[in-house]
Amino acid sequence: MSERKDSWSDKKSSANQHIALPGKLRYIQYQHSLESQYLPAIRALISKDLSEPYSIYVYRYFLCQWGHLCFMALHPTDSSLIGVVICKLEMHSSHSPPTLRGYIAMLAVSAEYRGQGVATALVKMAIDAMIKGNADEIVLETEETNIPAMRLYERLGFLRSKKLHRYYLNGNSAYRLVLLLKESATDFCLD
Amino acid sequence: MVSLSKELMDLSINDPNPGPNFDAFQEPPPPALSSEGIVAQDITQRFLSAAATLEPGEIIKDGFFTLFESVGALEIMDPKMDSGCLAPGESLDDDYDVARPLLPSEVVGIIDQLLSLEMAWHLGYPLSQTIFTSVYIERMLNPAPRTLQDADFIKNGGDGSLRDPMHRALRAYCLGLLKSCFYVNERIKHEHSYEEEDFVTNTYNRSLLETIDRYEIRDEIMEARKILHETRHTLPDEMTHALGFRLEFRTAFLRAIELSELRSDPESLSLPWAQMQGVWEVINKTRHLGKPVPEAFSTKIQRRLASTMPPRPIVQPSPEETYEHFKKLIADGINVLNVLNYADSQSLLNFVLHFQAQKPQPLVYIRSILQNFLFNDMVILGRLSIRQVLDDDLSIVVLPSSLLLDPANDSVEAPHHPRYAIAHQMELFRQRAAQSYLDIFRAFCQNRCRVRRTLFHSLQDWEMVQTDAEEIDQLLQLQTEEKPLVYPPSGGVASHSLPLSSWAYHYKLRLMEWTVQLGFELEIYQPSELAGMYWYLSYLSKTRARHLERIKFFTTHRLEASLATTNINATAAAADGTGKINTASPHPSLQHARSQSYLHVTTLEAALTSELAAALCDLYTALDRLGLMQGTSRQLPYGTDALRYEVRMRPFVTVGLPELPTFEAFLDTVTQPGKQTASLLEGAARAAAHARAGLDRLLHLGSSGAATEVFAVGSLDRWVERVRGWNKAAVAVGEAASTVSKAIVAAGVAAGDDGVVAERLRVEVPRPDKVDNEWWIVPKVTEK
Numbered sequence: 001m002s003e004r005k006d007s008w009s010d011k012k013s014s015a016n017q018h019i020a021l022p023g024k025l026r027y028i029q030y031q032h033s034l035e036s037q038y039l040p041a042i043r044a045l046i047s048k049d050l051s052e053p054y055s056i057y058v059y060r061y062f063l064c065q066w067g068h069l070c071f072m073a074l075h076p077t078d079s080s081l082i083g084v085v086i087c088k089l090e091m092h093s094s095h096s097p098p099t100l101r102g103y104i105a106m107l108a109v110s111a112e113y114r115g116q117g118v119a120t121a122l123v124k125m126a127i128d129a130m131i132k133g134n135a136d137e138i139v140l141e142t143e144e145t146n147i148p149a150m151r152l153y154e155r156l157g158f159l160r161s162k163k164l165h166r167y168y169l170n171g172n173s174a175y176r177l178v179l180l181l182k183e184s185a186t187d188f189c190l191d
Numbered sequence: 192m193v194s195l196s197k198e199l200m201d202l203s204i205n206d207p208n209p210g211p212n213f214d215a216f217q218e219p220p221p222p223a224l225s226s227e228g229i230v231a232q233d234i235t236q237r238f239l240s241a242a243a244t245l246e247p248g249e250i251i252k253d254g255f256f257t258l259f260e261s262v263g264a265l266e267i268m269d270p271k272m273d274s275g276c277l278a279p280g281e282s283l284d285d286d287y288d289v290a291r292p293l294l295p296s297e298v299v300g301i302i303d304q305l306l307s308l309e310m311a312w313h314l315g316y317p318l319s320q321t322i323f324t325s326v327y328i329e330r331m332l333n334p335a336p337r338t339l340q341d342a343d344f345i346k347n348g349g350d351g352s353l354r355d356p357m358h359r360a361l362r363a364y365c366l367g368l369l370k371s372c373f374y375v376n377e378r379i380k381h382e383h384s385y386e387e388e389d390f391v392t393n394t395y396n397r398s399l400l401e402t403i404d405r406y407e408i409r410d411e412i413m414e415a416r417k418i419l420h421e422t423r424h425t426l427p428d429e430m431t432h433a434l435g436f437r438l439e440f441r442t443a444f445l446r447a448i449e450l451s452e453l454r455s456d457p458e459s460l461s462l463p464w465a466q467m468q469g470v471w472e473v474i475n476k477t478r479h480l481g482k483p484v485p486e487a488f489s490t491k492i493q494r495r496l497a498s499t500m501p502p503r504p505i506v507q508p509s510p511e512e513t514y515e516h517f518k519k520l521i522a523d524g525i526n527v528l529n530v531l532n533y534a535d536s537q538s539l540l541n542f543v544l545h546f547q548a549q550k551p552q553p554l555v556y557i558r559s560i561l562q563n564f565l566f567n568d569m570v571i572l573g574r575l576s577i578r579q580v581l582d583d584d585l586s587i588v589v590l591p592s593s594l595l596l597d598p599a600n601d602s603v604e605a606p607h608h609p610r611y612a613i614a615h616q617m618e619l620f621r622q623r624a625a626q627s628y629l630d631i632f633r634a635f636c637q638n639r640c641r642v643r644r645t646l647f648h649s650l651q652d653w654e655m656v657q658t659d660a661e662e663i664d665q666l667l668q669l670q671t672e673e674k675p676l677v678y679p680p681s682g683g684v685a686s687h688s689l690p691l692s693s694w695a696y697h698y699k700l701r702l703m704e705w706t707v708q709l710g711f712e713l714e715i716y717q718p719s720e721l722a723g724m725y726w727y728l729s730y731l732s733k734t735r736a737r738h739l740e741r742i743k744f745f746t747t748h749r750l751e752a753s754l755a756t757t758n759i760n761a762t763a764a765a766a767d768g769t770g771k772i773n774t775a776s777p778h779p780s781l782q783h784a785r786s787q788s789y790l791h792v793t794t795l796e797a798a799l800t801s802e803l804a805a806a807l808c809d810l811y812t813a814l815d816r817l818g819l820m821q822g823t824s825r826q827l828p829y830g831t832d833a834l835r836y837e838v839r840m841r842p843f844v845t846v847g848l849p850e851l852p853t854f855e856a857f858l859d860t861v862t863q864p865g866k867q868t869a870s871l872l873e874g875a876a877r878a879a880a881h882a883r884a885g886l887d888r889l890l891h892l893g894s895s896g897a898a899t900e901v902f903a904v905g906s907l908d909r910w911v912e913r914v915r916g917w918n919k920a921a922v923a924v925g926e927a928a929s930t931v932s933k934a935i936v937a938a939g940v941a942a943g944d945d946g947v948v949a950e951r952l953r954v955e956v957p958r959p960d961k962v963d964n965e966w967w968i969v970p971k972v973t974e975k
Contacts, residue, residue, distance in 0.1 A: 061261035
């Protein structure tokens with residue numbers, strides 16, 4: 001339970017709330033110079049669906065080390081934040097042999113822009129960046145009740161590998177999802 | 192570490208609801224340090240100038256600062272993280288007066304809220320968000336009471352008869368509540384569960400009346416009830432009853448807890464639980480008499496607890512949920528006692544399997560009682576040694592009336608006597624296998640997600656148990672001078688019976704099947720994986736059914752041979768008085784018969800599992816071909832199907848036997864490209880019909896015979912219920928297959944043109960909580 005998090009939620013979205021965009025969204029990679037402009041918005045967007053907001057250190061933990069694995073979807077005209085994905089990529093060595101494991105930590109899309117493929121586009125960018133970074137596998141957790149999120153990841157090729165009982169503070173369980181990118185050595189991990 | 196620069200403060204100030212302002216840079220002067228051996232140096236300026244070179248938001252950390260640490264970090268003055276942060280004008284404490292007179296209806300209201308909070312705690316929420324939100328409880332526990340007199344929300348409230356009976360009743364209730372929480376918490380801490388996942392044992396440095404004797408508390412509750420009785424003329428009858436029953440609930444629960452430590456006669460242990468059951472119904476019926484007192488509960492108390500967490504909301508199930516959960520807790524509390532009636536090792540295992548398979552699963556406390564019954568002090572159920580249970584199991588599965596299990600072997604002292612060597616080898620085996628065997632029981636006492644994961648870990652262990660057992664088998668067969676037999680008789684190679692490794696292999700296969708079945712139950716597999724996973728289940732069960740046939744063959748042969756020699760030796764042994772090697776154990780015929788029934792039932796179960804799983808594989812494959820399964824036959828943007836197979840089958844890669852098929856072989860077997868869709872469906876219908884017929888036989892065994900026949904002593908009802916659900920699944924598979932077959936005929940399409948059928952049918956893959964047996968996910972096929 002070292003990586004507790006809540007994730008993208010589609011619960012509140014419904015067709016009539018959707019706002020049509022006046023043009024194409026801009027997708028950009030995060031960099032540190034954007035912190036003052038976008039970090040407050042990123043926090044606001046992600047903590048919207050969270051009962052337990054992360055401290056600023058959690059965001060900086062990710063963004064300072066793996067800013068290149070964070071992507072933002074921006075409004076075509078006013079450049080406000082519409083969606084964001086935050087990841088990390090590092091050696092995971094609690095099992096042998098160690099693997100270079102990508103982790104999708106947070107994904108959020110502003111409720112009124114859901115259902116237009118924004119989240120999928122963001123996740124694909126993050127996966128592509130992690131593949132470029134030579135990732136062996138990518139994992140994440142998602143709340144058991146968050147069916148749209150699971151669909152999104154499963155359509156991209158993720159599999160549920162295990163269920164985590166009462167993983168979140170609200171008492172909900174989670175699924176661990178895995179996308180294996182390279183054939184692993186004969187050894188394997190169970191946990 | 193994280194740079195704690197001005198940037199942080201700026202961000203906090205950006206918060207729309209800022210806390211009280213203070214300037215981080217108006218620092219107090221450094222403390223005057225004077226300690227021997229320490230030369231104090233003010234590094235403030237150096238620190239500030241170093242920090243000034245950093246970009247805002249930059250992180251300086253060492254390699255050991257992990258995500259976990261960053262999640263644990265707090266932001267000072269953020270009300271959601273900083274436990275001391277108060278909104279403007281907010282007070283640190285509540286000013287609820289615990290000494291104020293209470294109406295009887297208010298006492299009922301407070302107690303009923305406490306019951307809901309107690310249940311929330313049982314369900315896994317921390318005390319801080321449940322019982323500890325009560326102002327009465329807080330005043331009672333803080334400062335920590337040492338004596339019964341101290342344990343009062345009105346300090347020096349006096350114990351004389353002058354005391355307000357309503358205060359007295361509420362205090363007695365709280366005493367009983369806290370003491371039972373103490374025992375529940377201790378029991379859970381003592382057994383295996385997952386902190387913060389199943390349950391939170393943290394008491395935040397508050398003692399749950401640990402030092403106060405349970406009988407003192409019981410007497411205090413009795414006294415409060417007596418006083419209620421004496422003052423009954425001042426209250427409406429139903430109000431007196433409502434209060435009295437709530438107090439009785441506490442004494443009964445305390446008594447139930449006390450008795451459950453005994454592990455003795457289930458009948459007498461169940462009395463207080465039965466009392467709770469009756470009282471609980473009355474409590475539920477008198478709920479309307481209560482008047483809620485919401486101001487007697489507060490989230491602010493959490494600030495006084497030993498915790499860095501800022502106050503979190505009170506977690507309180509609705510009265511209806513509270514009623515249902517307690518009702519289930521009590522029913523399970525009574526039911527779990529049945530495990531104490533030991534009949535045989537397989538009934539014991541079935542009891543645990545069926546008890547834990549309930550939906551919802553029994554609460555952690557009940558699961559902990561079960562663990563305590565099973566394992567406390569290494570004495571199974573309070574009266575059996577581990578060896579007794581293990582030997583019982585070996586005798587049922589592989590070694591009925593076998594010399595290897597004869598207790599007389601232990602008393603042979605001559606080192607060259609075969610019995611001496613046998614005793615030694617068997618003891619080695621027991622030492623090797625006992626823990627792994629007991630771990631199966633322990634694993635099934637966990638939450639369902641953990642059961643699956645724990646079994647995956649056990650699988651590697653059992654792989655080694657099997658290997659080690661085979662070595663011991665080979666040593667033992669020298670001692671017993673066992674002759675190899677040709678198996679299968681129709682033309683195999685000569686081999687020995689290998690009883691111990693056969694036993695281990697049987698469990699290893701069961702473990703593998705259970706993990707796959709739990710995958711269905713826990714919705715691990717996507718619909719597109721169901722065909723493949725049912726095929727794999729079928730493969731495992733079929734392997735086990737065949738293995739059981741082999742065990743049966745060797746057991747039967749050994750017993751026939753030994754029966755023949757016993758007849759000869761009986762006269763010889765009577766004449767010379769020596770203990771011949773071929774002497775069988777006591778009650779050979781009983782043990783033999785028991786083993787035969789076990790092998791019969793278990794082989795049947797394995798074969799039926801295989802049959803129905805194969806039917807489902809065919810059905811799902813057919814549906815997939817017809818384009819009726821969503822999300823399959825589609826190129827996914829990332830990864831490959833082979834890599835996904837690797838992820839799914841990872842836990843089985845290290846298993847030697849049965850070997851995991853390659854992805855290509857797996858794909859070929861599951862998709863069956865050589866078979867027409869119509870014949871796949873015919874096959875599915877036929878296999879489902881076979882399964883149905885077999886399940887009818889199995890049910891007949893269970894319902895006509897005694898529970899001993901199907902090894903479900905103590906859990907026959909649940910066994911029957913599960914087999915019925917399984918049977919319904921078989922019926923549903925047959926119906927689904929025939930619906931699809933008919934649609935194919937009706938569409939009148941040529942073979943190979945499957946697409947048209949999709950227009951006529953609708954397929955829904957139900958969720959596990961919507962099927963008759965959660966291990967059988969049968970698709971619902973309807974005509975459009």
